[in-house]
Amino acid sequence: GAVVSQHPSWVICKSGTSVKIECRSLDFQATTMFWYRQFPKQSLMLMATSNEGSKATYEQGVEKDKFLINHASLTLSTLTVTSAHPEDSSFYICSASQPQNYGYTFGSGTRLTVV
């Protein structure tokens, strides 16, 4: 089946630094990927939709200059949290869609802790 690999699985960074999270589709081409954020005991909140070769579409309230998304190839999308602050600490999850069969494949998530 379709597999999405997300790295790193966890990261601790200092306040003010930037962190890059990678999401890679291993056995299929993902023209569209989605990035979600999940705070403890809450649901997954859609942050942005990433289309290969074009600018990401951000949800209302998500700062595009803070959460940089790059989808330069059909198998890789990256989320960079710039100038991270403790309030950015969260679980970040990517998902790739396969519209032809209504498939959505999720990565295993990245636990970001900003200290």
Next chain:
Amino acid sequence: GESVGLHLPTLSVQEGDNSIINCAYSNSASDYFIWYKQESGKGPQFIIDIRSNMDKRQGQRVTVLLNKTVKHLSLQIAATQPGDSAVYFCAAANQAGTALIFGKGTTLSVSS
């Protein structure tokens, strides 16, 4: 915009009982629905899906029911096991390939 919600945040059942988890959605244009299971620290795990042209779909020990008239979705788990303990989310998409919008989640606790 789309919103998806669940009726109860927690559900506690005994091992062997049947569990029913409910979900309501707001957008009548929603075409595709999925139930996910999430264990602590992990990404969502697909359980079962249903498209809007169906009202029932069965899998192994799980059944999803869709009532488009009242915009309601339910997940039934038969003979619930301790390994079913997790948080369950419903999610909806307007059409194939568009973003899934998640509901708030129900924590299912199964005691033996």
